[in-house]
Amino acid sequence: MGLCQADRVPDSPHALDPRRLVRVSMSVLLRIREDERFVLFHAASRPGSFGPPGGVVKYFPPAAAVLDALGFQEERPRHDGDRDTKRADLRGFLPTTCLRDFLHWFDSGAYRETAEECLERELVEELTEVDLRRLVPGVTSLDHRYVRTVSEGPHEVPGKPYRQYRRFVVHDAVAANATALRLVRELVAAGDDPGQSLVVTTGRDSIVHGRHGPVLVAPQSALLVGARRILPDVPPMR
Secondary structure (H helix, E strand, O other): OOOOOOOOOOOOHHHOOHHHEEEEEEEEEEEOEEOOEEEEEEOOOOOOEEEOOEEEOEEOHHHHHHHHHOOOEEOOOOOHHHHHHHOOEOEEEEEHHHHHHHHHHHHHOOOEOOHHHHHHHHHHHHHHHOOOHHHHHHHHHOEEEEEEEEEEEEEEOOOOOOEEEEEEEEEEEEOOOHHHHHHHHHHHHHHHOOOOOOEEEEOHHHHHHOEEOOEEEOHHHHHHOOOOOOOOOOOOOO
């Protein structure tokens, strides 16, 4: 693959003029539902906000040489406790001139997680975070069915000097066996349980509105029911 010629590989995103940088984030979301009720998990990085399971795709060590040649710099979390789980995320900065080659590499699938691998890893992590560790053994029983891909940008970000490109790939959780069906039903039951404060089930109208009672519904949740986000981002903790 012919790579773009970055002016130079920066030691940090700020080593290049931020106006010539693009922030990229490549994510996969899992739609877990029963009828028209969707399961949302509490987002630890955005307290009070709930969204679908899923997260940023990770790359494997052989991809480092490709990403270095593109001038890619990972976006590092400020919280020390997040550093290990966020390592090797395909979320960070690169020169705007290299975006096309970055997407070409990503679409090749080389040296990165597949959507299924990402979702399995994320669901295991998030079940632990929402105090449902007992359901982890059932995660590998789920099948996944592609729903849609939504790309945003590159566009300007209010209050930021760089542009941003994001891609969200949505998959359905498919319960094609008894173990998977039990997992989905237990997740829905947890969302319906008033005593379970870290999981909710909500309908299409609440997702579009951005509220489920006192609960804030994260804007990417709208991609579970349509092809575009409606509400502005919820800022992460700093």
